[in-house]
Amino acid sequence: DGSKWRFLEHKGPVFAPLYEPMPDKVKFYYDGKPMKLSAPAEEVATFFAKMLDHEYTTKDIFRKNFFKDWRKEMTSEEKTKITDLNKCNFSEMNEYFKAQSEARKQMSKEEKQKIKEENERLLQEYGFCLMDNHKERIGNFRIEPPGLFRGRGDHPKMGMLKRRIRPEDIIINCSKDSKHPKPPPGTKWKEVRHDNKVTWLASWTENIQGSIKYIMLNPSSRIKGEKDWQKYETARRLKKCVDRIRTQYRDDWKSKEMRIRQRAVALYFIDKLALRAGNEKEEGETADTVGCCSLRVEHIKLYPKMDEQEYVVEFDFLGKDSIRYYNKIPVEKRVRLQHLFHSISSASPICTLFPSFHSRCPLQTSILNKHLQELMDGLTAKVFRTYNASITLQQQLKELASDDSLPAKILSYNRANRAVAILCNHQRAPPKTFEKSMQNLQTKIDEKQNQLSAARKQLKAAKADHKASHDDKSKKAVELKRKAIQRIEEQLMKLQVQATDREENKQIALGTSKLNYLDPRISVAWCKKWDVPIEKIYNKTQREKFAWAIDMAEKDYEF
Template identity: 90%
Template sequence: DSKQPKPPPGSKWKEVRHDNKVTWLASWTENIQGSIKYIMLNPSSRIKGEKDWQKYETARCLKKCVDRIRTQYRDDWKSKEMRIRQRAVALYFIDKLALRAGNEKEEGETADTVGCCSLRVEHIKLHPKINDQEFVVEFDFLGKDSIRYYNKMPVEKRVFKNLQLFLENKQPEDDLFDRLNTSILNKHLQELMDGLTAKVFRTYNASITLQQQLKELTCPDDSIPAKILSYNRANRAVAILCNHQRAPPKTFEKSMQNLQTKIDEKEKQLSTARKQLKAAKADHKASHDEKSRKTVEVKRKAVQRIEEQLMKLQVQATDREENKQIALGTSKLNYLDPRISVAWCKKHGVSIEKIYNKTQREKFAWAIDMAEKDYEF
C-alpha cells in the first residue's frame, strides 16, 4: 500500500510502475517503429526457472486428461453445429500437427503468416488417395517468422469429410474455419482444462515425443557418441513435429569436407595400426617373451583408441548431415521438459555437458537438481 516513487531526478523515465503480473524490469517505446521494448530477467534467474517449471507442470497435467479431450473432439466431428465441427477439427490439427493457434504474429510483422485458426482455403489441398494413402491433407502456408509449413498428412476419414464440407462454395482467399477464431478456441481450451492453450498442447506433444523416441532409439550398450546421436535424432523428431527449420549454414559444405578429410586420415591410421598389431602378434608367436607380449598389448590398445576416434568422427558426420536444415535449439529451449534430458543423461551415463551448453545448464539448473534417472514426464 506504500506510495510508488517517482522516476530518479535527471532521468527521462516516464514512471515507476508496480505490476506483479509481468516479468520485465523496464520498458520503453523505441523511436523507429514506435514499438515497445523490454528489459527482461536473465533466463537463469529464479523467477524464470519457476515459470519454466510451471509451464512443464501444466503440460504434464494435460497428460491426465488428454484422452478425454481427444474423445470429446472426435465426438464433436459429428456435431449438428458447424462451429463445433470446425473447432473440433482445428483442435485435432493443433494436437496432431503441433500447429500454433494463429495469433502469434510479431509486432510490426507484415508478412502473410497464419496459424491454425487463420488458415485459408488456398492453404490446403485434399487428396482422397495419394501414394497408396487415403484421406491425405496437403498443407502449404507461411507460419511464425515466415517459415514455410509444408506437410502431407493422412487424416481420419471423418476429418477429411468435414474438410470437404468446410471448403464448399468458398474462394481460395476465404477462411477455412469461418466460424472460428483464436478467442473462441482459447475459451474452449480453458473450459477443457485450466491453463490449457495451443502452446501447452505443443509442449506436451513435444515432450512426450522426445521421451518415447529416447526409449526407442537408445541402446544401453552403445558408446557415448552413439548415445548422443540417438539423443539428437530424438530431438530432431520433435523439431520436425514443431516445424523448426533453418537454412543450411553457409559453411556446411566446407565443414563436411574437412570432417571427411579427418575421417579418411583416421581410416589410414587404423589400417596402419592393424598391420602393426598383426606383425606384433606374429613376433610374439615366434618369441613368446615378455617384451613382445607387452608390444602386442600396446598395439591392441592403439587400434582400439583409433577405432573409437574414427567412430566419433563418423557419428559427428552423420549428425551434421541429418540436422543441416533442422533447428534443434528452439524445441530444446522452449518445448522440451529438461527433466527428460537430465534423467536420460543420468540413466545412460552421459555427461549433461554433452547435451546442454553452459547457458542452457544455467537456464535449466532447476531441472538438473530436481530430476532423477527414473523421471517420467
C-alpha cells in the same frame, strides 16, 4: 506477468554507444562525386553500407523503405541533392567497416583481455538486480543499437530505420523504497513506476511495429524457473485428460453447428500436427504468415488417395518467422468429407478455412483458447505443442535407449530431439560454412582410417615378431598395438557419428524445442539413467536455465 515481488532494485539499462563520425578519408559518393553528409544522415548511411554484401540491400522493398526513412534524417540541402538511391556509392564505407572487423580479429591477447574486463565490469554493475533478498541475473541489460529493420521473410517494413532508444523513451520499474536507477547526465526517464505485478525492469516502444520491448530477468532466475516449471506441469496435467479431450473433439465433428465442427477440426490439427494457433494481426503490418486458425483455402489440397493412403491433406503455408510448413498427412474420413471438402469445394482460394464461427468472422485464437479453458484449467493451444513435443521426446528416447558408446548415445538423443523439431517445424537454412566443415570432418575421417590401416599393419608385424621370439617384450608390443587400434577405432567411430549427426541436422534447428518445448526433466533423467554427462546435452546457458530440473534425483522420470 509473474509472482508478485516485494522489493526490486537495479541500475537500469546500458545504452548503445553514441555515433562516431566516419574518418575524413572515407568518402560517400553521389552520382560519382564525393559528398560530405551531416552526422544524422551519415549515421543512417553507415547502416546501409554495413549491409552492402547482404541480399537484403538488393530487395526493392528494403531499398524503398530505407531511402524513405534516410531522407527524413537529411538536411533540406541533402534532400534536394540526393534523389536516387541508385546513384549513391557506399563502397568506401563498406570497405572501412570490413577493415575494422578484420582489425578486431587481429587484436592482441592484451587488447582482447581489456575488452573482456570492461564487459565483465558492465555485467557486474548492470547485469544483476536485487529482488526480494535474491541477487538475480538480468537477461538483456543492453539496449539494442539503431539500425535497419530486417524482419523475417518478405516483411513489408524491411529496410525501415530502427531509431536510437534514448532515456526519454524508457519506463523504469523498481520498488519505491529502492535506489532508483539514474538516467545518463542531462537526461530523464519517460517514467519511473512501481508495479510489482510484472517482472520486467524497463520497457520502451520500438518505432517499427509499435511493439513493447522489455528488459527481463535471465532465464536462470528463480521466477523464470518457476514459470518454466509451471508450464511443464500444465502439459503434464494435459497428459492425464488428453484422451477425454480427443474423444470430445471427435464427437464435436458430428455437431449440427458448423462453428463447433470447425473448432473441433482446428483442435484436431493443433493436436495432431503441433500447429501454432495463429494470432490475429493487422493486415499489411507483417509478412503473410498464418497459423491453424488463420489458414486459407489456398494453403491446403485434398486427395482421396495418395502414396497408398486414403484421405490425404497437403499443407503448404508460411508459419512463424516466415518458415514454410509443408506436410502431407492422412486425416480421418469425417474431417475430410464433412468439413474440409465442404469448405474448399465452394470457396475462393483466399477465403479462410474456418469461416463461419460467428457472423462472417473466422475462427479466432482467443475463442479457441476460451473453449480449451473450459476443458482444462490453464489449457491453451500452446500447451498441446509443449505436451506433444515432450511426449514425443520421451517415446523416442525409450525406443533409442541402448548400451552404445557415449557418442552413439548422444547421436540417439539428437535423433529423438530431431523428431520433435520436425514435428514442431523448427527449420533453419544450412549454415554457410556447412560444406567446408563437412569437408574438414571428412579429411579427419580419412586421416583416421589411414592411421587405423597403418596400426593394423604394425599389429600384424608385432604378432609375427612375437611368434618368432616368444619373449615378454614382443608380447607387450602386441598388447600395446592392440590397445592403439582400439583407441583409433573409438576415435574414428566418434568422427563418423559426428558426421552423421551434422548431416542429419543440416536443416533442423534443435535448440528451439530443447529450450522451449521439452520438459528438461526427461533429458536429465535419461542422462542419469545412461551415464551421459549433462554437459553433452545442455550448454552452460541451458544448464543455468534448467538448474531447477538438473537438481532432481530420479532416473526414471515419467513426463
